[in-house]
Amino acid sequence: MRNILITIAYDGRNYHGWQIQKNSLSVQEVFQKNIEKILGHKVDLKGCSRTDSGVHANMYCISLKTNHQIPCQNLIRALNSYLPFDIAAKNCINVPDDFHARYSCKAKEYIYKIYNHPVRDPFLNGLVYHYWYKLDAPSLNDAAQCFVGKHDFTSFCTIDQRDRRNMQRTVKYFNVTKQDNIVTFKVCADGFLYNMVRIMIGTLLRVAQGKFLPEDIPNIINAKDRGKAGPTAQACGLYLNKVFY
Amino acid sequence: MRNILITIAYDGRNYHGWQIQKNSLSVQEVFQKNIEKILGHKVDLKGCSRTDSGVHANMYCISLKTNHQIPCQNLIRALNSYLPFDIAAKNCINVPDDFHARYSCKAKEYIYKIYNHPVRDPFLNGLVYHYWYKLDAPSLNDAAQCFVGKHDFTSFCTIDQRDRRNMQRTVKYFNVTKQDNIVTFKVCADGFLYNMVRIMIGTLLRVAQGKFLPEDIPNIINAKDRGKAGPTAQACGLYLNKVFY
Numbered sequence: 001m002r003n004i005l006i007t008i009a010y011d012g013r014n015y016h017g018w019q020i021q022k023n024s025l026s027v028q029e030v031f032q033k034n035i036e037k038i039l040g041h042k043v044d045l046k047g048c049s050r051t052d053s054g055v056h057a058n059m060y061c062i063s064l065k066t067n068h069q070i071p072c073q074n075l076i077r078a079l080n081s082y083l084p085f086d087i088a089a090k091n092c093i094n095v096p097d098d099f100h101a102r103y104s105c106k107a108k109e110y111i112y113k114i115y116n117h118p119v120r121d122p123f124l125n126g127l128v129y130h131y132w133y134k135l136d137a138p139s140l141n142d143a144a145q146c147f148v149g150k151h152d153f154t155s156f157c158t159i160d161q162r163d164r165r166n167m168q169r170t171v172k173y174f175n176v177t178k179q180d181n182i183v184t185f186k187v188c189a190d191g192f193l194y195n196m197v198r199i200m201i202g203t204l205l206r207v208a209q210g211k212f213l214p215e216d217i218p219n220i221i222n223a224k225d226r227g228k229a230g231p232t233a234q235a236c237g238l239y240l241n242k243v244f245y
Numbered sequence: 246m247r248n249i250l251i252t253i254a255y256d257g258r259n260y261h262g263w264q265i266q267k268n269s270l271s272v273q274e275v276f277q278k279n280i281e282k283i284l285g286h287k288v289d290l291k292g293c294s295r296t297d298s299g300v301h302a303n304m305y306c307i308s309l310k311t312n313h314q315i316p317c318q319n320l321i322r323a324l325n326s327y328l329p330f331d332i333a334a335k336n337c338i339n340v341p342d343d344f345h346a347r348y349s350c351k352a353k354e355y356i357y358k359i360y361n362h363p364v365r366d367p368f369l370n371g372l373v374y375h376y377w378y379k380l381d382a383p384s385l386n387d388a389a390q391c392f393v394g395k396h397d398f399t400s401f402c403t404i405d406q407r408d409r410r411n412m413q414r415t416v417k418y419f420n421v422t423k424q425d426n427i428v429t430f431k432v433c434a435d436g437f438l439y440n441m442v443r444i445m446i447g448t449l450l451r452v453a454q455g456k457f458l459p460e461d462i463p464n465i466i467n468a469k470d471r472g473k474a475g476p477t478a479q480a481c482g483l484y485l486n487k488v489f490y
Binding site: 086 | 256301325330332333335368372
């Protein structure tokens with residue numbers, strides 16, 4: 001039995017996230033159906049994370065076990081001929097037996113893209129969040145540094161906390177840059193709570209609007225109260241960008 | 246009566262080109278319907294050129310006459326709220342009475358984008374031509390210089406020549422560059438024959454494949470025979486990029 005790790009990229013506009021769901025199309029459903037056609041048997045896919053409806057991935061990792069002896073490069077080629085245009089198989093390697101795409105993950109990097117111009121870009125609908133008012137990337141970058149380090153991110157998590165899971169995460173870096181009209185937020189952590197990136201972005205946009213001061217961010221973190229943070233930014237600007245093992 | 250010039254950009258994936266057609270949706274049809282709602286009267290749109298089905302525009306120019314006194318900036322805002330997401334109104338200015346978006350045009354610049362990688366990019370379907378085998382931009386750029394200057398481009402025109410129109414055009418520059426995995430062809434001329442850019446690209450790709458030598462290009466031009474040139478490259482990589490008045 002081989003254990004293999006496959007890396008894909010996908011445009012999330014046509015999918016309700018990674019995870020299989022009733023009544024709506026997911027990336028997992030499409031990927032599973034196609035790889036099962038190629039391997040000729042049912043597979044149990046281990047995805048590196050859930051992603052929300054409309055969220056994209058430049059790099060998404062999947063591990064699975066198979067007896068099939070198809071060489072990795074041939075599997076990639078077969079996947080790319082079976083998969084629809086908005087999912088691309090990028091890489092495949094054999095991994096140790098105990099490797100698990102989700103549990104073996106040491107850190108993830110997300111990017112969030114804002115198209116910052118009064119007039120929309122007709123080519124970027126669903127691929128960026130369109131924000132009209134001028135953003136200053138250096139100020140956003142300064143404010144983002146408040147998130148770096150080990151914190152309880154309860155204020156930046158959508159789900160109910162009463163299950164008392166560990167809400168601590170370590171943000172390794174959080175950089176904001178601007179090129180042409182695109183503001184890119186790049187954040188890496190050892191793990192992310194549900195909607196954590198999008199709520200941090202929504203909170204930084206409140207700072208940009210002058211509704212929060214940058215120095216409010218540590219207080220919002222300490223409050224451990226979702227109600228204190230900014231809104232959840234739209235899914236369409238979010239990309240899972242790197243997965244570290 | 247004012248004469249106004251409106252600049253738009255559009256993603257051509259959902260349209261059968263600029264020009265109104267029976268039984269298929271065109272950019273002109275959508276634009277005309279919406280601007281007539283705003284101005285409250287029928288308009289006679291002068292578009293700067295036809296574009297083929299699936300071709301995109303970073304800059305497309307339209308002139309029209311109206312008695313409506315709406316300020317240019319308000320017209321842009323109104324258009325952007327009425328138009329679908331894949332058409333954006335960028336600019337509007339008042340122009341002299343005798344200005345005509347097509348006849349006043351002195352030159353146009355097109356770009357053609359090739360995604361040059363063995364694996365597709367899931368975000369670029371319909372926005373680039375996907376070409377697997379590695380392309381060398383400097384060699385393509387050298388070959389492209391054969392097109393620069395005043396030539397009879399009959400070999401690079403799809404339509405029947407028996408109407409004996411003037412088939413001479415002056416190519417001002419033709420540059421090929423590569424950044425990351427995108428090869429960009431940028432060509433400017435005082436005018437283009439039907440499918441001229443796409444046939445020049447198809448011919449340059451034949452050079453890249455070793456099926457033509459660069460020095461064959463002058464002979465293909467001199468032959469004045471469509472059959473001697475390469476195939477017409479796919480529409481999806483083509484963008485009208487600039488219009489000069």
